[in-house]
Amino acid sequence: MTPASLERLRSAVRDVPDFPQVGILFKDITPVLANGELLKLAIDGMEEAIAGQRVDKVVGIDARGFIFGAMLAARLGIGFVPARKKGKLPWRTRGVDYALEYGTNSIEMHEDAINPGENVVLADDLLATGGTAGAVLDLMRQSGANIVASLFFIELGFLGGREKIASFGPIHSLLTY
Numbered sequence: 001m002t003p004a005s006l007e008r009l010r011s012a013v014r015d016v017p018d019f020p021q022v023g024i025l026f027k028d029i030t031p032v033l034a035n036g037e038l039l040k041l042a043i044d045g046m047e048e049a050i051a052g053q054r055v056d057k058v059v060g061i062d063a064r065g066f067i068f069g070a071m072l073a074a075r076l077g078i079g080f081v082p083a084r085k086k087g088k089l090p091w092r093t094r095g096v097d098y099a100l101e102y103g104t105n106s107i108e109m110h111e112d113a114i115n116p117g118e119n120v121v122l123a124d125d126l127l128a129t130g131g132t133a134g135a136v137l138d139l140m141r142q143s144g145a146n147i148v149a150s151l152f153f154i155e156l157g158f159l160g161g162r163e164k165i166a167s168f169g170p171i172h173s174l175l176t177y
Contacts (some may be wrong), residue, residue: 001045001174002011007099009045010175012038013154027177028153033067042174043071046123046151049172052090057081061136062088065124068153074121075089081113081120094142098135107135109143116144127152127173130161137168143173 012035014028032038046068059081060069071079086095086106095108101162114120120140127133133150140147147169155162157171162171 001048003039004176005041005045009038009041013175027126029064029153032153039071042153043075045152045174046072047075047173049151050121050149054119055121055148057114057145058119059083059114059120059136059140060120061122061124061132062095062107064126065122067074068125068151069123072121072151078151083107083109083139094139096135096138096142098131098173100131106133107132107139109136109139111143114140114143114145114170118145119148120149121148124151125153125163127155127161127171128159130159130164133161134165134168137165141168 009032012031014031016026016028032042042109055076055078057079058069058073062084070080070118082163086108089110092111094111095106097104097117098107122137124133126174137147149172150165151172154172157176165171
């Protein structure tokens, strides 16, 4: 991805102060999603990160990861696997609990979503503290997946999420703040 393309994406991400709470500077990606050319650039960048590697499935995290993950899977002509909040999937699931700053949360995937030995990529909009991504990567590993890479549109580097998930394999972020 060219520096000019990355700058176009970066300039479209909107900063929203004090959302969802006071003191947070939210990185709003909806201007990128609303512009077909920019959205295509984002998916192009994710695809470039795994070029030349065999990938069988893409896992996307509820909810914005569904956008990036499903589009990448469609582009590659492979399956998409949703990782959802507990109780949102209709079939038998495998789940994991993970820590949040205040409390815990749970995330699940269908038990039969990934076959042992499949090459799988995680795609999401944002890597922050790594809690949710780490939980989903753990589910992927429990399913017997070969984790090819984790792909993120944005990484908030100052929150240390990369270090938390580094043991799962390569991490590629298009934009880092």
